[in-house]
Amino acid sequence: MITTRRRACALIGATATIGLPNLPFAQARLSYDLQPKPAGPGIWMIEGSTDYFSMDNGGAIVNCVLLQGDSGLIVIDTGPSRRFGEALAGVARTLDLRGVSAVVNTHHHPDHFFGNQVFATQPIHALGDTIRLAQDEGDGFADNMYRLLGDWMRGTEVVPPRNVLDGGEVTIDGRAFTVLPLSGHTAADMALLDQRSGLLIAGDLVFHDRAPTTPSADLAQWSAALDTLEATNAAAILPGHGPLDQAGASIAQTRAYLDWLNTTLRQSARDGLDMIEVMQLPLPERFAAMGAQPDEYQRSVSHLFPDIELAVLPRAN
């Protein structure tokens, strides 16, 4: 199924380029314009859009980080597609001629690891459970990403991470990190504290001015993970989505939103609301202003409400 769809995409692409070379759409090749922004000494981020996946943004909605290692740049998260990974590799070569020396995936969601195939000759690190989840769910994610992003995805193959990272003090290409193996956004979420700069690379455990996503979430575990992140007293926080946070507000913002979400869904179940009615509830101003709202809230209702409702409603037999 995936193969057929990809082949069909490739075929259509080929027809457009060879058969109709003068039409504007055949000339306007989709390309990512990735700009590295300094995020500390020897650290750069590629800042993603705070929107949802779309044909307009090509899925460039995720933050990727580049850190100076001994033999090249260490890349944290590789973006949504092969083409994004290629653009990321290009950015790396402008910062260090030796390019990328190692890769880390914070978790198994597609926007964080679908650029991996470009770096397949380098070590690609992740938590053990992330590797297993990427193997199990990668093809299903690919189906959906091809549907959402079309030709942006051309040639993208699922390359799960291979090198297991456990928690604790870890050195990657000569750079020292504290690896925090957590969960809550998914069943396995890694956060990394860069020891040289004190920067916390939080993955999708922290969102900043962008609504948190919940397709694989466990809200209680997520809350506990935020406790752990708060206790690091990091100098700055680089969230999975949204701008770099120098003031340390993003952890509290993520927690406030998830708490509100949980309370709202529980109260709605107690009031006997149906999912459609819950989706139509007005959002408080501070959460309505986040990127990707109200769509992300409505998706969260789909993810979380059925289980919450079963836990809240009394037995009838």
Added chain:
Amino acid sequence: MLRPLLAALSLATAAAAADDVRTPLTDPLGSGMWSYHQKELLGDPLDIRFDDRVIVQGPANAEDTVNVPLLVDATAIGDVEEIRIFADYGPIPHILTYHPGQAAPKIALRFKIDQATAIRAAVRSADGAWHVGSTYIDAAGGGCTAASHAYASDDWEERLGMIHGQVWADTGRARMIVDHPMDTGLADGIPVFIIETLDISDTQGQPIARLDLHEPVNEDPAFTLYFEPDATPEALRITGRDNNGNDIDGLITVAGYNG
């Protein structure tokens, strides 16, 4: 030269005749399957129209293809006999028929979607006229052909027929969730296993409403029924049966009801 052309034309006419309906309508969603369902699922009624008073609400995108929420509201139609809910494009189009009886002609449900499709609610009023409302839901696909989640747990048989629910008299609603795999028969090696009917009655056994379920209703069917707030029963008995003969029986009540 002329003969093959004529043959082709008559073939085209024959193909069109299969979907010929007695009352042709212009489908506001322009979906290719409409006239087919008008004939096969609604029995080609003479008195039928698309009617904006039948409100069908669903998400623009089905985030979870095996749990797509849908809210159908035909309270503006008045005296409603039945509401047939179906998907234009689905391996099994018919989702549910609701006979509201003493309840309001309004229902919330969840269903499995197999691909992007128009969703219809065809409402038959007491005078025999059909009023049709629609919405369009985009989907990644596969909702009907996947195995149910139930068998991932060891205790699914003990949970079979378990009901969670409550009545809210102040807002005029009753919500119920019935534990059941609702297997469509489309997943390899798993036969059809569905609840076929749910009867809603008062505590004296007087019928209030009835639901006829089909394969696309979600695993662990979940419904909200609506009432006039001052005419909401304090308790509702839910009885039914699945196609394997398992009985379903439960009582949902307003919080604190001791009847």
